[in-house]
Amino acid sequence: MNSHSAFDQHLNRRRLLQLGGMTLGGLALAGCSGTSSTATSDTPLKTGSKPGGQISILDDNTNNVFKDSTIKAFQDQTGIRVATYQQGNFNDLHDKMATMFSAQDASFDVVMTWAGWSAEFGQAGWLQELDKESVPKDLIQPALDAVSWGGKIYGLPKFTSVQTMFWNKKLFQEAGIDSDTAPATWDEFVTVAKKITQDGQYGYACDMGNPAGAYQNFLRVLLLNGGEMYDADYNPTFATDKGVDALSKLVDLLQVHKVMDPASLQTTNSSDLGDQFARGKTGIVFNWPFQYAAATGPKSTLDKATVGNGLIPGMSVRSASIDGSEGFAVNKFSKNKDAALAWLQFVTTGAVQQQIVQKEGWFPVSKSILDDPASLAALPVLKTYQESTQYVTKRYGTPWDSEFDQALSVQLINAMNGKTSPKEALDAAQKTAQDLVKKYLKK
Amino acid sequence: MRRTATAPAHVDKARKKDLRFGLMLAAPAVFIVLLLLGYPMGYAFYMSFQQWNDKLGMDHPFTGLSNYTDLISDPQFHGAMARTAYFSVITVLGGVALAVAIALLLNREFKGRTIARVLLLVPWAVPPVVNGIMWKLIFDGTSGILNGLLKSMGLIKDNVQWLADPSTAMNILIFAEMWKLLPFLCLLMLAALQGITENLHKAASIDGAGAWNKFWRIILPNIRGPLMFALIVQSMWSLKVFDTIYVLTGGSGGPAEGTTTINFLAYLTNFSNLDRGYGSAMAVTIMVLVLLVTAFWILLFGRLNRSKGDIND
Numbered sequence: 001m002n003s004h005s006a007f008d009q010h011l012n013r014r015r016l017l018q019l020g021g022m023t024l025g026g027l028a029l030a031g032c033s034g035t036s037s038t039a040t041s042d043t044p045l046k047t048g049s050k051p052g053g054q055i056s057i058l059d060d061n062t063n064n065v066f067k068d069s070t071i072k073a074f075q076d077q078t079g080i081r082v083a084t085y086q087q088g089n090f091n092d093l094h095d096k097m098a099t100m101f102s103a104q105d106a107s108f109d110v111v112m113t114w115a116g117w118s119a120e121f122g123q124a125g126w127l128q129e130l131d132k133e134s135v136p137k138d139l140i141q142p143a144l145d146a147v148s149w150g151g152k153i154y155g156l157p158k159f160t161s162v163q164t165m166f167w168n169k170k171l172f173q174e175a176g177i178d179s180d181t182a183p184a185t186w187d188e189f190v191t192v193a194k195k196i197t198q199d200g201q202y203g204y205a206c207d208m209g210n211p212a213g214a215y216q217n218f219l220r221v222l223l224l225n226g227g228e229m230y231d232a233d234y235n236p237t238f239a240t241d242k243g244v245d246a247l248s249k250l251v252d253l254l255q256v257h258k259v260m261d262p263a264s265l266q267t268t269n270s271s272d273l274g275d276q277f278a279r280g281k282t283g284i285v286f287n288w289p290f291q292y293a294a295a296t297g298p299k300s301t302l303d304k305a306t307v308g309n310g311l312i313p314g315m316s317v318r319s320a321s322i323d324g325s326e327g328f329a330v331n332k333f334s335k336n337k338d339a340a341l342a343w344l345q346f347v348t349t350g351a352v353q354q355q356i357v358q359k360e361g362w363f364p365v366s367k368s369i370l371d372d373p374a375s376l377a378a379l380p381v382l383k384t385y386q387e388s389t390q391y392v393t394k395r396y397g398t399p400w401d402s403e404f405d406q407a408l409s410v411q412l413i414n415a416m417n418g419k420t421s422p423k424e425a426l427d428a429a430q431k432t433a434q435d436l437v438k439k440y441l442k443k
Numbered sequence: 444m445r446r447t448a449t450a451p452a453h454v455d456k457a458r459k460k461d462l463r464f465g466l467m468l469a470a471p472a473v474f475i476v477l478l479l480l481g482y483p484m485g486y487a488f489y490m491s492f493q494q495w496n497d498k499l500g501m502d503h504p505f506t507g508l509s510n511y512t513d514l515i516s517d518p519q520f521h522g523a524m525a526r527t528a529y530f531s532v533i534t535v536l537g538g539v540a541l542a543v544a545i546a547l548l549l550n551r552e553f554k555g556r557t558i559a560r561v562l563l564l565v566p567w568a569v570p571p572v573v574n575g576i577m578w579k580l581i582f583d584g585t586s587g588i589l590n591g592l593l594k595s596m597g598l599i600k601d602n603v604q605w606l607a608d609p610s611t612a613m614n615i616l617i618f619a620e621m622w623k624l625l626p627f628l629c630l631l632m633l634a635a636l637q638g639i640t641e642n643l644h645k646a647a648s649i650d651g652a653g654a655w656n657k658f659w660r661i662i663l664p665n666i667r668g669p670l671m672f673a674l675i676v677q678s679m680w681s682l683k684v685f686d687t688i689y690v691l692t693g694g695s696g697g698p699a700e701g702t703t704t705i706n707f708l709a710y711l712t713n714f715s716n717l718d719r720g721y722g723s724a725m726a727v728t729i730m731v732l733v734l735l736v737t738a739f740w741i742l743l744f745g746r747l748n749r750s751k752g753d754i755n756d
Contacts, residue, residue: 091694095714102497102719124497124717200602209606210695263584265607268693276585399498402715406700413699417608440498 044131044152045330047345048338055339056084058108060093062290062326063158063362065355066347074346080339084108091210091269094402101126101331109334110343112158114326115397116212119149121329123399123442127154128330128337136348136366142393143365146325149397150442155329156344159353159362162393163220163321164384166277166291167284167308171196175283182310186224186249189284189313193259196283202261203283204253205276209268211405214412216322219396220286221246223320224312229396234437239423239430242316247422249315251415265416278302286312288324292381293361309381311388321388323395325365357382400436407432484730487723495720503720510724520725522700523708526613530704531681533617534624539673541621542628547662549629550636560633567626575690578619582606606691609701616702619687624680628673635669636662671744678736682729685710705729 059066071082086108088096097111101121113121121127130153135144140160147155165182172179175195183189193203207213218238219229227242237243253260261282267273270287274294277285280301285291294300295307311319328347330340346352353364358378363385364370376382398404411425420428491510495503514520549560569577581588582605593599606612639662647657663670683706688696696703696711703711706729713722 098497098714098717102717120498120717125501126497210693210697261585262604262607263602265698266584266604268695402711402717406695406711406715409695409697410699413609413697417699 042129044129045134045337045341046131047134047341051336051338051342052079053336053339054081054083055109055334055336055343056107057082057086057110057328057343058093058097059085059087059112059328060090060326061087062090063356063360065352065359068359069355070347070352073351074343078339078342078346080342082343097121101333104333106331106333106335109331109336109340110328111331112326113147113155113329115146115323115395116401117397118147118154118327118329119397120399120401122149122152122154123440126332128332128334128340129154130156130330130341130344134341134345136345138367139348139365140367140370142323142395143325143327146323146395146397147327147329149399155327156348157325157327157365158347159326159356159360160365160385161288161324161326161362162385162388163286163288163312163324164381164388165284165286165308165310165312166295167310168277168280168282168302169306169308170280170302171201171283172308179308182308183284183313184311184318185313186315190253190257190259193253193283194257197259201281201283203259205261205267205273205282205285206264207267207270207273208264208409208412208416209266211409212401213268213270214409215401215405216324217250218247218408218412219394220312220320220322221250221315223322223392223394224317225249225315226317226320229394230437234398234441236430236433236437238433239426243426244423246315247412247415247426251418251422254416255418265413286321289362289379289381289385290360292379304380309384311384311391314391318391319388320392323393327365398440400433400440404429404433404436487726490719491723491727493720495718495723497717497719506720510721511728513721514724514728519700520705520708523703523705526700526702527682527704527706530613530617530620530684531678534620534681534684535674535677538621538624538628538677539632539670542625542632542673543666543670545625545629546632546636547658549633563626563629565626566622567630569623571623571686572690574619574623575687578615578622578687579606579691582615607698609697609699612692612698612701616684616687616691619691620681620684623687624677628677631669631673632666635666639665667744667747671740674740675737678740679733682706682733682736705732 057066067085067087071085075081093112094117097117098121100107101124111127113127118127122129132153135153135156139157142162143157143160144153147153147157167179167182169179172192175192177192177195183192189204196203206217208217222229222238222243225242225246227238227240227246229236229238231237254262254264261276263276267276270291271294273285274287274291276282277287277291278295278297278300292307292309295302296304312321314320328344330337330344334340348365350366350369353366353369354372354375356362357364357369357375361379361381363379363382364375369375370382370386408429411420411429414420415422415425490503492505492507493503494506494509545563549556549563566574584590584602584604584607587602587605589605590599590602593603604611605615643661643665644657647661652660682704684704685706688702688704688707692698692702696707705725709722709725709729712718712725716722
C-alpha cells in the first residue's frame with residue numbers, strides 16, 4: 001500500500017517520459033538481440049505423420065538440379081511449399097550460417113552441411129539431431145558420416161564426393177606416355193609428371209591456397225602413405241614417420257622434382273583447380289567428381305576422349321582418398337522441422353539421386369543408384385569410385401576444423417616454401433591439434 | 444553602442460523553444476545511431492569478459508580479464524600485431540607522404556591538369572571488393588595480367604607466384620590498399636594546398652626561399668590541420684583493414700597467415716572459430732588501439748601547433 005502511494009507520488013510527467021523511453025529502448029534492444037522464443041527440443045527428430053506448410057532452404061552453389069526440378073517435384077508430391085531456396089558461395093556460407101544460428105534465427109529451416117560443419121554446428125547445438133528411424137536404409141556410409149558427429153546424425157546426405165585422379169591424355173601422348181594407363185604408384189606418378197612438365201606446363205597442380213585446401217592436400221598424402229590423422233580417441237597421430245614422409249614427398253613435388261605448378265599455393269578452391277585443368281596446361285589433378293563434367297564441358301579444351309580418370313596412386317598403399325560429401329541439415333530453431341525433414345528425405349530418393357548423377361556428375365548417396373548400370377553409363381568416373389571403396393577414404397570432420405586448418409596451413413605453406421622442415425611443421429601442428437582436442441572434445 | 448549582455452526574456456524563450464524543437468528532431472537519429480553503434484560495442488565489451496565459445500555450449504561463464512591476458516601470451520595475436528604495425532606504418536606514413544607529393548604536383552599549372560585530377564578519382568570510385576578482385580586478377584600466379592606483361596617484355600621467364608609467399612602477399616596487399624586510399628588523401632591535401640594564399644609563396648620567393656624552404660616553412664605548417672586529419676583517418680582505416688584482405692586471399696588471410704592483421708584475426712576468431720568472447724576481446728583491443736593512435740596524432744599536432752603557430756595567421 002505504501003509503495004503504491006509512493007509510486008503515485010513520483011509519477012509525474014518527466015518520470016512517465018523516462019519510463020516510456022526506457023520501455024522503448026528495452027524493446028528495441030530485445031529486437032536487436034534476435035532471440036526467438038522458438039522451442040528447441042533435444043529429442044531426435046522422427047518422420048512427421050503429415051508434414052505441411054512451407055520451408056526455406058539455404059544451399060551452396062554446387063547443385064542446380066534442386067532449383068531446376070527437385071523443388072517442383074517435392075512441392076507436387078508433399079504439398080509442402082519451398083518459400084525460399086537461396087544459394088551462396090561455399091566459402092561465404094559458414095559465416096552466414098554461424099551468424100544466423102548464433103542469433104537463433106529461423107529464417108532457413110534447412111541448411112547445407114558437410115563433415116566439418118556437421119561436427120561444428122552439431123556440437124554447438126544448432127543442428128537438429130535426427131532419429132535413426134528417419135534415415136533411409138540404403139545410404140552409403142561415408143556420405144552418412146559427413147552429416148554425423150559424436151554418434152549423432154545431424155542431417156542426410158545430398159551427394160557423395162570422393163577425390164579421384166584426372167589426367168590430360170593429350171599431354172600424356174605429347175610426352176610419349178601411354179595415355180590409357182594411369183600411374184599406379186607415387187613413383188610412377190612423379191615420373192609421368194616430370195615428363196609432362198615443360199615451359200609453363202606442369203605435370204601436377206593442386207589447391208593449397210586456403211586453410212581447408214591445405215588440410216585436404218595433406219590429409220590425402222597422409223592416407224596415401226598409410227597414415228592417420230587421429231586414433232579412435234581423437235589423439236592426433238599425423239606427426240609420425242609416415243606423416244613426415246608423406247609431407248616430404250608433397251614438398252618434393254614443388255621443390256625437388258619441380259612438377260607442381262607453384263600457383264597451387266595460391267589456388268583457393270577446387271573449382272579454380274578444375275578450370276585450370278580444363279585449360280589444358282596441367283597433366284594431372286586429384287579432384288572431386290565435378291571435375292569430369294568441367295573438363296568435358298563446352299568451355300574446356302578437353303573432351304571425353306582426352307580426359308582420363310582413375311585411382312589416386314598411393315605411396316605405401318595402392319590408393320586412398322578424401323571424402324567431400326555434402327548434405328542437408330535441419331536448423332535447430334526451425335518452426336517447421338517435420339517439413340524440413342521431409343525435404344532431406346526427398347533428396348535421398350532414387351529419382352533425385354539419378355538426376356544428381358546424370359545431370360551434375362556427383363556420386364549418389366544410395367547403394368541402389370550406385371549399382372544401377374544407368375548411373376555408370378551416364379557417369380563413367382563412377383567406375384573409379386566403385387573401385388575406390390576398397391581403399392581408405394576419410395575426412396575427419398571435427399568441431400575444431402577451422403582453428404586446426406588455419407594452424408596446419410601455416411606450417412604446411414612454410415614447409416612447401418622450404419622455410420621449415422616437414423618434421424618441424426608437423427610437430428608444431430600436432431601440438432596445436434592436441435590443445436584443440438583437449439579444448440573441444442566432449443568426453 | 445554596446446549590446447546588452449542579457450537577451451530579452453521573449454528572445455530567450457524563443458531560443459529555448461528552438462533548441463527543444465531541434466533536439467526533438469535530432470533525437471530519433473541520435474537514438475538509432477546509439478542503438479546501432481553503442482549497443483554492439485557495449486555487447487562486444489560484455490562478451491569479452493566471458494568464455495563465449497559457441498562450440499563449447501550455451502553457457503558463457505564470466506572469466507574476468509582472462510581473454511585479455513590470453514592475448515598477451517598468444518603468438519598468433521603477436522604475429523597479427525606485427526603485421527598490422529608493418530601494414531599501418533607503410534600505408535599511413537607512406538600513403539600520406541605520397542598523397543602530399545601528388546597533391547603538390549597537381550597544384551602546379553600544367554597542361555591536362557584537370558584530366559589528371561579527374562583520373563585521380565578513379566580508384567576512389569571503385570568499390571573495395573572490386574578493387575580486391577582486380578588486384579587478384581592482376582597478381583594471379585597462373586593467368587595474372589602482370590605475369591603476362593612481364594613475360595611479354597622479357598623481364599621474367601616463368602610465372603612469379605605473387606600471392607604464394609607470405610611476405611610478398613603482404614606487400615601486394617599494401618600496394619592494393621595504397622592504390623585505393625591515395626585519391627581521398629590527395630584530394631584532402633590538394634584542398635589544403637589551395638587554401639594557402641599565393642602572396643605567401645610570392646613573398647617567400649622575393650626573400651629568396653628555395654623549393655625545400657617553401658615546403659618546410661610555408662606549405663607544411665599551413666596544411667597541419669588537414670595533415671592531422673589524414674593521418675588520423677588513415678590510421679583508423681589501416682588498423683581495421685578487411686575487405687581487400689578478404690577478397691585477395693579468398694577469405695583466409697593467407698598464405699600462412701601472411702596477410703592476417705589484427706582486425707582480420709578478430710573476424711576469423713569470431714566468425715570462423717566461433718570464439719566470440721576471445722574475438723570480442725580482440726575487437727575491444729583494436730578499438731583501444733585506434734583511440735590511442737588518434738590521441739597520439741592529436742597530441743603531436745597540438746604540440747606542434749603550440750610551438751610554431753600558423754604562418755597564415
